[in-house]
Amino acid sequence: MSVIGQILNPIFEAIAGLLAFYYGLVHDYSLAIALLTISVMIVLSPLTIKSTRSMLEMQRIQPEIKKIQAKYKNDKIAQQEALSQLFKENKVSPAGGCLPMLAQFPLLYVMYEVIRGLSNTVGPHNTASPKYISHTTLLYHNLIASHGQMQSLGINLSETATRVHGFTSALPYYLVIAIAVVLQYLQMAQLTRKNPQAAAANPQAQMLQKYTPIIFAVIYISIPAGVNLYFIVSALFRIGQQELMYRHDPVLKKHLQASAEARLAGTEAIEHSKPAGGGFKALWSSIKESAEKEQEPKPKPKPSGDFGATGRKSNNNGYKKPSTGGQKRPGQSRPRSPGKNDKRGG
Amino acid sequence: MSWASSLAMRAVRIYQLSREGKPSPCRYFPTCSQYALESYEKHGFFKGSLLSAKRIGRCNPFGSSGVDPVPEVFSLRKSK
Numbered sequence: 001m002s003v004i005g006q007i008l009n010p011i012f013e014a015i016a017g018l019l020a021f022y023y024g025l026v027h028d029y030s031l032a033i034a035l036l037t038i039s040v041m042i043v044l045s046p047l048t049i050k051s052t053r054s055m056l057e058m059q060r061i062q063p064e065i066k067k068i069q070a071k072y073k074n075d076k077i078a079q080q081e082a083l084s085q086l087f088k089e090n091k092v093s094p095a096g097g098c099l100p101m102l103a104q105f106p107l108l109y110v111m112y113e114v115i116r117g118l119s120n121t122v123g124p125h126n127t128a129s130p131k132y133i134s135h136t137t138l139l140y141h142n143l144i145a146s147h148g149q150m151q152s153l154g155i156n157l158s159e160t161a162t163r164v165h166g167f168t169s170a171l172p173y174y175l176v177i178a179i180a181v182v183l184q185y186l187q188m189a190q191l192t193r194k195n196p197q198a199a200a201a202n203p204q205a206q207m208l209q210k211y212t213p214i215i216f217a218v219i220y221i222s223i224p225a226g227v228n229l230y231f232i233v234s235a236l237f238r239i240g241q242q243e244l245m246y247r248h249d250p251v252l253k254k255h256l257q258a259s260a261e262a263r264l265a266g267t268e269a270i271e272h273s274k275p276a277g278g279g280f281k282a283l284w285s286s287i288k289e290s291a292e293k294e295q296e297p298k299p300k301p302k303p304s305g306d307f308g309a310t311g312r313k314s315n316n317n318g319y320k321k322p323s324t325g326g327q328k329r330p331g332q333s334r335p336r337s338p339g340k341n342d343k344r345g346g
Numbered sequence: 347m348s349w350a351s352s353l354a355m356r357a358v359r360i361y362q363l364s365r366e367g368k369p370s371p372c373r374y375f376p377t378c379s380q381y382a383l384e385s386y387e388k389h390g391f392f393k394g395s396l397l398s399a400k401r402i403g404r405c406n407p408f409g410s411s412g413v414d415p416v417p418e419v420f421s422l423r424k425s426k
Contacts, residue, residue, distance in 0.1 A: 097372065
């Protein structure tokens, strides 16, 4: 076992133990995974509620951030001051952060590893040898009896879609993936739909949002169906949580009201929010454009001493350089894909 | 630019692309990923990685927030 595996082993055992407990109650793999997911989501919810709230607050002032960036294009210091002022005035209370968000990824790894570990088989005869759980649990006995297969909902939850042969037998696996992707998209869309004002400021991001589920789908076809079930249940949980927040959270209610008023004030801004024609084609051309930009030879740093103590690479930062094809942010080092920097993950 | 930092920057770009369209959870401006790109560009792979790791480390519910640009001169101590 790798070093990381050894460190995480207690976590694997805790999650697998909980799964075994739920399996003992409901005698069904998919139900047990669903219950496990809901437990994990409930434990995480104080964190996710807070960070969703602050994320939406940040999103709300996004158009103003853009304005400031455009206004102080050539003066980095003034830009920073104006932005600090904006954050203070709007009392954006960041509750989350990138670290908690990144902490979700190890959790996915834990789920993946637990399901792989439980369906572990050894030897030439594929003898089941589930890891991480006590030999006295019902889950252990049933896994031994089924040779590590987790049959539920007509599929083997420990199997990945790409390893199933035959169209009809693989179909349910791909169906599970499709449901996971659609739900993930809906959860994402739910966050942006409620705030068309901010979305209008960033049409390109909106367009890309439509295609990012494809990236997820590529990952999903190579992981066990049980992990995809985890995605499905957690997306459902998040959608419900977000909807409840929109209805009952006082901060978000105010936020929605403000954005609704702004919508009445300027309907034409929303018109622009629609991606400019030809969905996939436009996306492709934007990717091509950014690739071409990358190939452009970068200007050599001139020791002009115009910025900072050293003046190094001042040109790369574009503080003085005249805008190259719609470069929007002076602080942006690589103008590869202009105009969609503001909503990027942190 | 070294191959290591350009590889790291590509990885960050892929991450950014995968999160495109979602609201950012970041407490800072520029966002952590943008900060990472800029610090790789300014300070190279090793120092850039250290700066980015430190930035992600402080981007948690107990950290500060607001405008936090990449320092011009590399230092691991708290700026200001």
